Amino acid sequence: MTTAPAKAQWKDAHMHPPGFRARRGLNWFTVGLLYATFYMCRYNFRFAGPGMREEFGFEAQQIADLAGWFSLAYGTGQLVNGLICDRIGGRASMLLGAIGTILLNIAIGFSPFISNFSAFAVLWMLNGYLQAAGTPGMVKINAAWFNRAERGVFAGIFGFMIQSGQTMISLLAPVILNGFTFLAFAVGPGNWRMLFCIPPIFVGLVAIWFYFISAPSPDEAGYAGTIHDDVDNSAGTTVRVWESFKFVFSNPLVWFYAVAYGCTGAVRHASDQLAPLYFEDVLGFNMKTNLPEIAVATLALIPMVAVAGSVLSGWVSDRFFRGHRYPVAMVLYFTEAVVIATAAIVMGLKLIGPTPAGILLGCLFLVLIAVTANSTHSIVGAAAPMDIGGKKMAGFASGVIDSFQYYGAAIGLFLTGRLLKVSDGNYTFWFGLMTCFAFFGGCAMLSLLLRQKGRQAASRSVIVFMILLVLGGLVFGMPKYRAQKEVHRARVAEEAAALAAAQAQAAEAMALADAQAAEAKPKVRKVKRAPEVADDHRWIAPAMDDDTFQKKATPKPKKKKPKKAAINAPAAPAADAPTPANP
Amino acid sequence: MSAQHPVTVTPFQLKLKQLCIAVETLFECRRGRVAFLLNMIGTAALYWAIMVVQARWLAARPWPLLAISHLGQGLLIFWAIIQVVRRLHDLGRTGKLFWAIVIPPWVAWRVADLFHLTERPSLWELWIVLGLMCLWTVWLILQLIFRPGSEGPNGYDGRDFYKKNQAE
Numbered sequence: 001m002t003t004a005p006a007k008a009q010w011k012d013a014h015m016h017p018p019g020f021r022a023r024r025g026l027n028w029f030t031v032g033l034l035y036a037t038f039y040m041c042r043y044n045f046r047f048a049g050p051g052m053r054e055e056f057g058f059e060a061q062q063i064a065d066l067a068g069w070f071s072l073a074y075g076t077g078q079l080v081n082g083l084i085c086d087r088i089g090g091r092a093s094m095l096l097g098a099i100g101t102i103l104l105n106i107a108i109g110f111s112p113f114i115s116n117f118s119a120f121a122v123l124w125m126l127n128g129y130l131q132a133a134g135t136p137g138m139v140k141i142n143a144a145w146f147n148r149a150e151r152g153v154f155a156g157i158f159g160f161m162i163q164s165g166q167t168m169i170s171l172l173a174p175v176i177l178n179g180f181t182f183l184a185f186a187v188g189p190g191n192w193r194m195l196f197c198i199p200p201i202f203v204g205l206v207a208i209w210f211y212f213i214s215a216p217s218p219d220e221a222g223y224a225g226t227i228h229d230d231v232d233n234s235a236g237t238t239v240r241v242w243e244s245f246k247f248v249f250s251n252p253l254v255w256f257y258a259v260a261y262g263c264t265g266a267v268r269h270a271s272d273q274l275a276p277l278y279f280e281d282v283l284g285f286n287m288k289t290n291l292p293e294i295a296v297a298t299l300a301l302i303p304m305v306a307v308a309g310s311v312l313s314g315w316v317s318d319r320f321f322r323g324h325r326y327p328v329a330m331v332l333y334f335t336e337a338v339v340i341a342t343a344a345i346v347m348g349l350k351l352i353g354p355t356p357a358g359i360l361l362g363c364l365f366l367v368l369i370a371v372t373a374n375s376t377h378s379i380v381g382a383a384a385p386m387d388i389g390g391k392k393m394a395g396f397a398s399g400v401i402d403s404f405q406y407y408g409a410a411i412g413l414f415l416t417g418r419l420l421k422v423s424d425g426n427y428t429f430w431f432g433l434m435t436c437f438a439f440f441g442g443c444a445m446l447s448l449l450l451r452q453k454g455r456q457a458a459s460r461s462v463i464v465f466m467i468l469l470v471l472g473g474l475v476f477g478m479p480k481y482r483a484q485k486e487v488h489r490a491r492v493a494e495e496a497a498a499l500a501a502a503q504a505q506a507a508e509a510m511a512l513a514d515a516q517a518a519e520a521k522p523k524v525r526k527v528k529r530a531p532e533v534a535d536d537h538r539w540i541a542p543a544m545d546d547d548t549f550q551k552k553a554t555p556k557p558k559k560k561k562p563k564k565a566a567i568n569a570p571a572a573p574a575a576d577a578p579t580p581a582n583p
Numbered sequence: 584m585s586a587q588h589p590v591t592v593t594p595f596q597l598k599l600k601q602l603c604i605a606v607e608t609l610f611e612c613r614r615g616r617v618a619f620l621l622n623m624i625g626t627a628a629l630y631w632a633i634m635v636v637q638a639r640w641l642a643a644r645p646w647p648l649l650a651i652s653h654l655g656q657g658l659l660i661f662w663a664i665i666q667v668v669r670r671l672h673d674l675g676r677t678g679k680l681f682w683a684i685v686i687p688p689w690v691a692w693r694v695a696d697l698f699h700l701t702e703r704p705s706l707w708e709l710w711i712v713l714g715l716m717c718l719w720t721v722w723l724i725l726q727l728i729f730r731p732g733s734e735g736p737n738g739y740d741g742r743d744f745y746k747k748n749q750a751e
Contacts, residue, residue: 019603236590304690
């Protein structure tokens with residue numbers, strides 16, 4: 001295989017008229033900035049959670065459920081909004097999403113009725129649905145601005161925009177929660193409602209900028225015919241809903257990528273969301289109060305290497321594979337499977353744990369998983385839909401593929417949670433499950449590779465192997481899971497019984513000790529007091545006269561402890577302070 | 584597949600196009616090593632002066648003045664980037680190499696900051712690794728300062744470059 005045609009194609013794709021690259025950079029910056037600010041109106045919920053719990057008494061599980069409902073609405077929104085996006089255009093789609101998320105966040109921030117959990121859940125799901133207009137819109141706009149052999153690097157930068165959006169709200173939220181003053185505007189500390197009122201201001205400002213600067217395609221910016229679309233090179237960027245639906249749904253490539261992207265979602269979300277628990281349970285860190293330096297370093301390193309991996313994999317697919325994503329994605333999935341399987345083996349050998357070497361290994365594996373998972377995330381989630389749908393149908397292609405990420409994440413988290421529960425927090429299962437997902441994604445890409453090379457039979461046999469893999473997992477895994485669940489249940493019941501017995505024993509021992517103390521008390525008094533003087537107080541001070549004795553013998557009212565008195569009592573007036581008697 | 588849409592370009596978009604061409608043209612020219620060095624020294628001196636003013640005078644002033652000073656710093660950085668790209672063109676090399684000058688030191692700085700390397704002289708191996716990572720950057724910077732520019736047209740001469748490609 002020679003790389004000469006790929007080189008020539010790559011060179012042609014990067015030759016543009018004067019000013020085009022600057023204009024495209026401006027367009028991409030504007031679109032990416034709006035997309036990043038979308039994250040500010042989504043991840044604000046993470047920071048508002050504790051305040052909401054305190055004010056409304058929402059339970060932790062309710063907060064977690066809300067995040068789940070949001071994901072469900074977001075995934076479904078990708079499907080529906082992707083289709084609408086192809087009809088109305090990426091620019092209109094992003095603007096509608098921005099306006100919707102602004103209104104909903106402000107409604108949540110200012111309305112008194114959100115103290116009702118159901119009302120809040122409905123509003124937050126609506127927000128999830130409207131936020132889902134962002135990705136298809138952004139992918140569609142950029143599909144029109146980039147040649148096929150340029151989209152990989154763009155997809156890497158897409159990963160950077162996601163990270164920057166999260167960083168923006170992570171920096172802004174503590175400022176809002178600590179309270180601040182800006183000109184005549186003052187926000188008190190702990191005002192979580194402002195987390196829903198201030199980020200929309202940023203989205204609004206960027207949306208205005210976006211409205212004026214962005215163009216849906218180079219044609220509308222004065223660069224007609226600069227970009228060649230492999231799918232449909234005719235003018236315009238919109239198509240009828242039915243056309244888009246028919247084209248994308250009947251395109252097998254979409255489903256290969258969607259299945260693979262579901263696996264990416266399962267690994268990426270599992271590693272992202274369970275990392276803090278892994279740090280605590282396996283590496284023995286205290287994540288609430290005393291975050292160790294290596295945990296901070298790992299958490300800071302993950303986004304950096306993730307962006308680097310995304311850009312590099314995108315560039316490799318552009319430069320050496322003529323804009324084909326599946327070969328690079330396949331290599332990445334299988335590498336990911338090998339990395340996670342190694343982690344599982346190392347974990348099984350108990351080499352990962354709260355020792356210096358164990359901590360280093362544990363953190364290293366997390367970083368490696370982040371690199372591989374985020375690299376596939378960019379090229380499969382952003383570059384592939386553009387290649388499949390082109391400038392006219394990239395919205396729906398992106399919607400279908402991206403929605404699978406959330407469904408995959410839901411399945412992955414659901415299974416991981418249950419496995420961790422029945423195995424009493426054995427994280428080897430976590431790694432094992434992620435290995436399966438990564439391997440499955442690699443198989444999907446292998447099947448696509450064979451299909452594209454014209455080896456249909458081999459491609460189908462890989463698909464059959466994948467189906468057998470799932471069935472085998474269900475047939476052999478379910479009984480084992482059930483058996484383990486019974487063992488876990490029995491163990492929990494046994495522990496509960498042991499705990500109850502211990503508590504009963506402790507209570508009995510305490511009761512016995514009380515009874516003994518009660519019996520022992522009078523004896524002690526008898527020992528202290530001589531029987532002949534027990535009822536005669538005069539022995540204490542025989543030299544006292546009667547008046548003095550009476551004063552001493554009269555029981556005094558009990559005084560409170562000085563510390564508590566000082567805290568509870570109102571502050572004593574100063575000696576020179578005015579009193580009612582002495583104004 | 585779908586109906587052809589008439590594509591209209593608004594006057595504002597055309598103005599943006601002109602602006603982008605003007606900005607892109609800024610990077611296209613060539614810059615000799617002496618002019619490059621003088622420009623960089625001048626830019627660095629101005630940047631340092633703004634920093635001094637910020638520290639000594641602007642800290643207690645209203646925030647718009649501070650914002651303007653930051654804007655000035657941003658413009659100086661932009662000017663420095665233009666100088667580097669022009670100098671690379673003078674050497675007959677692509678301006679994209681600017682990223683090779685910026686990214687490795689940035690990564691080294693982030694890693695050093697992340698692991699508090701300045702407070703840990705015992706981790707000298709890591710310093711060597713970071714130094715090796717920046718080796719190409721150092722080599723490029725030395726070339727920018729000392730290597731003479733190429734003679735005659737070299738493919739990075741702005742308008743000529745595009746004209747040639749359009750003619751082809």
